[in-house]
Amino acid sequence: MLDWSLALGLFLIAAIAATGGLLALNVLPSRKLALRRSIFSDTEAGSVLLFDGDVLVDSTPGGRALLAAPNLRGGAWVRLLASLSSHFPDLDTQLQRLGTEGALTLVSDRPAVDGLVLSAELRGGLTRITVSDAEQASGGRLADPLAQRAMLDELAQLRDTVAKVPLMSWRETAAGDVVWANAAYLARAGAALPAGQDFSWPLPRLFERTATAQTAIGQRQSVTLPDGGPVWYDLSGEVEGAGRLMFATPADAAVHAETALRDFMQTLAKTFAQLPIGLAIFDRQRQLQLFNPALLDLTGLPVDFLSMRPSLVSVLDALRDRKMIPEPKDYKGWRRQIVEMEKAAASGLYEETWNLPDGQTYRVIGRPHPNGALALMIEDISTEMLRTRRYRADLELGQAVVDEMDEAIAVFSQAGQLVMSNAAYAGLWGHDPAGTLADVSVRTLSTLWRAQSAPNPLWSEVEDFVATVGDRQSWRAEARLLDGRLLACRVSPVAGGATLVSFRLVSPTESALPRLSDKTVPRRARG
Numbered sequence: 001m002l003d004w005s006l007a008l009g010l011f012l013i014a015a016i017a018a019t020g021g022l023l024a025l026n027v028l029p030s031r032k033l034a035l036r037r038s039i040f041s042d043t044e045a046g047s048v049l050l051f052d053g054d055v056l057v058d059s060t061p062g063g064r065a066l067l068a069a070p071n072l073r074g075g076a077w078v079r080l081l082a083s084l085s086s087h088f089p090d091l092d093t094q095l096q097r098l099g100t101e102g103a104l105t106l107v108s109d110r111p112a113v114d115g116l117v118l119s120a121e122l123r124g125g126l127t128r129i130t131v132s133d134a135e136q137a138s139g140g141r142l143a144d145p146l147a148q149r150a151m152l153d154e155l156a157q158l159r160d161t162v163a164k165v166p167l168m169s170w171r172e173t174a175a176g177d178v179v180w181a182n183a184a185y186l187a188r189a190g191a192a193l194p195a196g197q198d199f200s201w202p203l204p205r206l207f208e209r210t211a212t213a214q215t216a217i218g219q220r221q222s223v224t225l226p227d228g229g230p231v232w233y234d235l236s237g238e239v240e241g242a243g244r245l246m247f248a249t250p251a252d253a254a255v256h257a258e259t260a261l262r263d264f265m266q267t268l269a270k271t272f273a274q275l276p277i278g279l280a281i282f283d284r285q286r287q288l289q290l291f292n293p294a295l296l297d298l299t300g301l302p303v304d305f306l307s308m309r310p311s312l313v314s315v316l317d318a319l320r321d322r323k324m325i326p327e328p329k330d331y332k333g334w335r336r337q338i339v340e341m342e343k344a345a346a347s348g349l350y351e352e353t354w355n356l357p358d359g360q361t362y363r364v365i366g367r368p369h370p371n372g373a374l375a376l377m378i379e380d381i382s383t384e385m386l387r388t389r390r391y392r393a394d395l396e397l398g399q400a401v402v403d404e405m406d407e408a409i410a411v412f413s414q415a416g417q418l419v420m421s422n423a424a425y426a427g428l429w430g431h432d433p434a435g436t437l438a439d440v441s442v443r444t445l446s447t448l449w450r451a452q453s454a455p456n457p458l459w460s461e462v463e464d465f466v467a468t469v470g471d472r473q474s475w476r477a478e479a480r481l482l483d484g485r486l487l488a489c490r491v492s493p494v495a496g497g498a499t500l501v502s503f504r505l506v507s508p509t510e511s512a513l514p515r516l517s518d519k520t521v522p523r524r525a526r527g
Contacts, residue, residue, distance in 0.1 A: 051077060051127040065150060066131070083150075084131070087116050098122050168233070168248040170203070171240070178203040179243075191225055207235060207248070220251055277379045284372030286312040298362070298378050299324050312374070324362075326354050353381070361385045407504050412466050414497030416442045428503055442466045442499075454480040458489060465491055466499045478506070 047062035054077035059067070067079045081092055087108045088094070097104055103121035119130040162169070163183045170181035181189070181203055189204045207221045222230035232255040233248040272279055278295035282288055288309045296303060300322050301315070310318070319325045350366035365377045399420075402409065408425035410433075412418055418433050418440040426432040431448060433440050446459040453459075458477045465472065474492035481487055486506040494500050 047131045049076075049080065049129045051129070052125070053127075054078075057126060063131075080129070084118065088118055091118075095120055095127075098127060167250075168206075170246050172209075172244045172246060174242040176205070176209045178205055185248075188223065188231075192223060207233070207246075220255075277377050280315065280376045280378075281369065282312050282374045282376070286374065288312075288315060289373075295378065298380055312376075323357055324354075326356065407502050409500060409502045410445065411494065412442050412499045412501070414469070416463075416466050418442070418445065419498065425503070428505075449479075452482055453487070454482065456480070462489075462491055462501060469497065 047066050048060045049056065049063040049066075050058040054075060056067075056076035066083055067076055084091055088106050089109060091106070094104065094106060098120055099122075103119070106118040106120075108116040115133055117132055119132075121128050165182060166184055168182065168185040168188060170178050170185045172178055185206070186203075189206055192206060193204065206223050219235040220232060221235060222232045224230050232251040234251045234254075235246065235248055237244045237246040272290070272292040275292055275294055278298040279290070279292045280288060280295055281290040288306060288311070291306050295301070296306070299319055301318055305318065306315075316325065320327075350364075352364050354362040354364055356362065360380065360382045363379045363381045365379075367375045367377070369375055399422075402420065403423040405422055406424060408428040409420075409422055410418060410425055411420040421433050429448060429452065431445075442463055446463050449459050456479050458479050461477075465475075472493040474490065477489045477491075479487045479489055488504045488506050490500075490502045490504075492500045492502075
């Protein structure tokens with residue numbers, strides 16, 4: 001009986017020990033797993049984030065994706081609030097209740113659209129936030145809905161951005177079929193379709209494939225609309241696998257500007273061709289870029305030589321060979337003069353008259369242009385110089401004839417300025433107006449006449465007659481000089497409102513004779 005009792009006790013002890021060992025084997029691994037378990041390996045559905053204040057301590061992969069949106073800036077806490085603010089209004093204010101309530105649950109204000117649930121609680125001073133989908137099945141783990149929704153939102157933003165880009169963009173296959181296009185391309189393609197025709201597959205092509213297949217910048221093509229003229233675009237593209245991604249930039253403004261510039265250049269060319277002045281334009285390297293036909297006529301330079309765009313020095317050398325430049329004393333000095341001429345023209349100061357051996361006279365003007373260019377203008381002024389010489393010769397001849405007259409004369413302009421006198425006048429009054437460069441008026445000379453003659457109202461009357469405007473008649477008078485000589489004066493109007501005043505000394509025998517003119521002609525006839 002004792003043996004059976006002992007055996008039964010030993011059996012019970014062994015059974016208890018075995019059970020304890022099994023329990024220990026089951027409990028220790030679970031505790032070890034519990035110690036090793038991290039929020040990064042959390043198997044709960046949704047995105048979980050753990051904060052210490054506003055510092056992120058830990059998060060699940062879904063939580064990290066939630067904070068990694070490209071349009072978010074700032075710290076982790078700020079990025080979390082910015083990411084969830086569209087789903088949970090006043091989230092920052094709601095989370096401040098954790099200090100008093102310890103835990104809270106928020107449901108999105110758009111449950112029918114996104115169905116998000118946010119759970120927040122305080123655990124040992126740390127804030128644990130969980131964002132999950134309310135409709136997610138509790139028995140299985142699906143893809144994180146918030147991360148997936150963030151990707152879908154980003155995809156929607158990209159699609160919306162591409163749709164609103166005003167530039168046309170499309171994709172082509174290797175065969176040239178348009179398989180995708182943005183809204184700008186579709187709008188332009190729809191406008192180009194004939195009336196009553198709808199889109200078909202593949203999409204209609206707007207541009208020639210020979211240009212788009214090259215995928216190079218700088219190609220330009222036009223699209224002709226049914227109700228209007230051509231619309232121009234610059235094409236560019238990138239290779240994408242077997243296909244191409246193409247872009248079309250509006251180029252109407254550039255085409256119109258180039259057309260206007262081309263028309264303007266043609267107008268300038270026609271204008272330059274009709275100018276009688278020879279024109280040569282050199283660039284900043286002093287190479288000939290533009291010339292007109294008048295330059296050929298004036299200089300005799302061959303057109304093939306000028307078409308080779310020679311330098312300024314070469315052009316002047318060719319002019320010297322044809323004796324179209326005044327021959328210098330020595331070649332080195334002439335070369336130095338060329339350099340100085342170029343420098344003077346570049347500063348806008350060069351202007352010179354060339355007297356050629358054949359009697360022609362050229363006026364040469366150098367003027368600077370933008371970007372260092374230089375315009376050289378050559379004008380034939382031979383006729384002008386000939387007229388000037390003839391006019392000067394006529395003046396000298398007239399002055400010589402007047403100087404040979406015995407009668408002293410002085411001619412005043414309508415403004416009362418002395419414009420001519422002769423040698424007899426200078427000898428009579430002891431005053432030569434040609435000896436001074438200053439203008440001499442009738443008032444100044446009348447003062448001189450008064451000083452050398454007896455008192456007489458004649459000089460005031462001469463001043464009034466010169467200043468009179470309108471019809472006037474000649475009149476005569478006499479004055480007595482201080483030395484006793486009698487002076488006969490005649491005042492007459494001449495062309496252009498000028499006045500001629502002449503003086504003649506009366507001899508004693510002539511003064512003793514009766515003068516018929518004094519009896520028949522009044523002393524003065526006013527106009």
